[in-house]
Amino acid sequence: MSVTRRQVGIAGLGVPLALAMTGTAQAGPRHPRTLYIAGDSTAAQKYADAAPETGWGMALPFLLHRQLTVANHAVNGRSSKSFVDExxxxxxxxxxxxxDLLLVQFAHNDEKTADPTRYTEPWSTYQDHLRLYVEGARARGARPVLATAVERRRFDADGRAVPSHGExxxxxxxxxxxxxxxxxxxQALSLALWQELGPEETKRYFNWTATEQDxxxxxxxxxxxxxRMVARELLRTRVLAPRDVRRPDGEIPESWITWPEADA
Structure with a gap:
């Protein structure tokens, strides 16, 4: 039996070749589910030296019930390609x-055409790399979930929120x-929210400080x-059930967000 390039790619990521070829995983004992995040700096855990910068993955646990653990593997500066290559x-x-669930959000760094270690082309290598996440999760009996990249704060001269992620x-x-x-x-939801809030009000949501305009x-x-967008979308798409989500419309105090020391 010949083995395709795609099968080799999945097996090379630590998935047993038998699972990669069948697309199924052996049944194991029941356990509390984990939601893994693979992504970039917009989702990543931040540490004390970066405060008040906050990845959305740091806030997600406050919206999910405790029996669903969040394992945030998002890392600053990574693309769908470099996350795999590293x-x-x-x-x-x-x-x-x-x-388990594997939630995948990349694009911010895939767009960096000058960096061959990170750049992917939307309709070819970007999709090829995303398939590695999808097939790898499925081969392990986990469920992949794709999330379009959250939008940057970008407005035109007329105050309209402008998309920044191309294709x-x-x-x-x-x-x-x-x-x-x-x-x-x-991406669509965040663009709509930035449009609703406008150029000035959105500054309250981004890492604008006395010394930085991010x-x-x-x-x-x-x-x-x-x-909150992510949690609501997980409900809308029926990836999660209502029993999995808490505070969908409730207040989450800013004081709940903490930044551990980097060596903690």
Whole structure:
């Protein structure tokens, strides 16, 4: 029996070849589910030296019931390609178990055409790399979930929120439809929210400080708002049931967000 390139790619990420070829995983004992996040700096855990910068993955646990653990593997500066090349997807797949979820959000760094270690082309290599996450999760009996990249704070001269991710959201939407993967359209939802809030009010959601004007990364209010989008989309797409989600409309105090020391 010949082995395809795609099978070799999945097996090389730490998925047993037998599972990669069948697309199924052996049944194991029941366990509390874990939601793994694979993504970039907009979702990542931040530490004390970066405060008040906050990844939306830091706020997500406050919106999910405690029996659903969040394992945030998102890392600053990574693309769908570099996350794989550095062995980070392999590490996630080595830990993931049947019934778990793998939530994937990339595009911010895939767009960096000048950096061959991170750049992917939307309709070819970007989709090819996303398939590694989808197939790797499925081979482990876990459920993949794709999330279009959250929008930057960008407005035109007339105060209209402007999309910044080019063809990447459309490419992810098309792949999700092709592979029948749940899609959380965070890009569309965040663009609509920034439009509703306007140029000035959105500054309260991004990492604007006395010394920095960051239109990509969030502070606690922004991270909470995006995490709420993610939780609501997980409900809308029926990835999660109502019993899995808490405080969908409730207040989450900014004081709940904490930044541990980097060596903790």
């Amino acid at each position: 062995g980070r997807l392999g590490a996630v797949l080595s830990a993931i178990r049947p019934g 990447y959201p459309a490419a992810m939407r098309a792949l999700a439809a092709e592979e029948r993967v749940a899609l959380l359209d965070v 239109n990509t990364h969030f502070n606690p209010p922004g991270a909470i708002a995006v995490a």
